[in-house]
Amino acid sequence: MSIQKDSISPQACGVVKVYAAISGVVILLMMLFGLIMRMTQGQILPIGPEVFYQLMTAHGIGMVAIAGLGGSAVMWHFLGKYVNLREGFAWANLAFFLAGVVFVLGGIFLGGFAAAWTFLYPLPANSMGMWGKHAAAAYMGGVLLVGVGMLLFYLESARAIIQRYGSFAKALGWNFLRNGQDAPPATIIAGTVVTIINIIAILIGAVILVMMLINLYVPEISIHPLLAKNLIFLFGHVFINSTIYMAVIAVYEILPGYTGRPWKVYKTFVWAWSATCLMVLAVYPHHMLMDYAQPVWMHVMGQIISYTSSLPVLALTMTATLGRIYRSNIKWDLTAALLVLSIFGWSAGVIPAVIDGTIVVNQVMHNTMWVPGHFHLYLLLGCVPMILGFINWLSSQGNAAGFGGLDKTMLWTFALSAFAYALMFLISGQASIPRRWAVHLPEWLWYSQLASLFAAGVVLSAMIIIVRALGGIVKPARLS
């Protein structure tokens, strides 16, 4: 099979469309779960704490997994422009993914597992009778299966990148740094970084999952809780970070088509991605600043790298996006608007993270709603619009579509509702409302009730955007 440099493999498009369709539907479902949880906290819906925590677990792991699948769709689609990917691996990933999802959902909704998506040790094995060992094992086994599929996906990406570029060093642009020639495309650099960090993260995830499965059935063999937490966060934090690094490829590849200005790779861009590759692996300790037993140097590293980790790639992507739009006579449509919105969401989402990454702030804010405020800005206004923009672009077959009244209304409804929704988390955090509580005090109810209103706006607008985009994706497939 020849390497396709100028066109996207139509074969790859089949699997990409399936990824995109599943991502769209599941994102919508996860949004509904979010709405239900906020309505429960606002005492609008009479849902018990057991079901709330099951929904919270499903919402968390579901969003991480689907952001991963949606990001994979973007990465696979555009990576296929430059390297020779074999479609079978994308299908194998999907098969493992779906099998894993069955186990995870079975563990949660049939077995009652509700230890949050982070499955922090020793909670899965100490349920106080809320769920059984087998439910916890189904959940962790399911996550393990999803990881196996993802490992195959990234190994195939690695193979294809090395086949085309010779080594990761060249694919990261290090030769270009030395001699100023043969700069790899932005997609290759981003794809290589994601491949490296996720292979490492998945293997570490496999280690801690197997350790916890052993502990589940042989409790005498205990795990050092701090080691377990470090391994879980190294795995989970890297993986969720990587979703936006995969999805941002949509900005690099699609936006130039609207502005007429190609996304050129400069040395600063290469430096930024290489720095991110290292820092994203070392930034997770900012989630453990409240763990007094953690070595002090890791706390210090967590704070410093929180400040520096997101800046290189984000700053360059943001300034380059604005630079490409400025006086470019960009042809706005829903795709372009969603992609530009995503850069805003990504940038804005980093700010509360950096604030929370400061040790003195973290000790007060980390267990409040402030943290969901950060990751909802980051995901709901950053990663999700990138994926939705990509799905919309696929549905319009890569052509700039019109920007009608309905599109504009849904875009603004989505953007404003999502921003207000995330803001309600941040305001709740500022008011010291704890996170992960199913039942709220009467003084806190109005925060959740108002947030529910904004959540409804997000669900409604996202539903219309997704349903219309999926209609465009499914129709050509049916005709063909």
Place this chain on the structure above:
Amino acid sequence: MALHMLLQFPLILLAGWLLAKGVPEQARSMAQTWNHAGIAGLLVVAMVLIFWMIPRALDLVLIDRTLEFWKFLTLALAGAALELSWQPAGMIVRGFFLGNMLPMMMVAGWLYVEAPVRLCNSYLSNDQLRTGSGLLALAIAGSMVWLHAFFMPSVREADGETL
């Protein structure tokens, strides 16, 4: 225990690997008919290594000559299978193999370190601790070497021959 697992085992594997280097080309190509993309061979290696990571097996070979003979034979065969399979395997199968073996070594190392009791009758707790730490170190070192290989592929790999 540490010498048994971390020195003798690798040396027997190495011996098997070196013996397989002498396999004539005809036999090698015959072997490939049942070893498509090195999958069967690497599966054998994984199974053999899984078995010999079990503490009970380590204990038994010290008192049972027959089992010790099988240990030498299976580990040597695993080394040979590794040699015959590594090149045809390509990056994905190798990656999948290492992606299973290295975490498994880490988990086995952790088990040896964290187990509340002595796992082998024939070895003391401190030896068990040393072996566990060694397995962990070996797995981490193996992971680093594997990661390094992504950055420095051989000429044949760069040509896409084994990819």
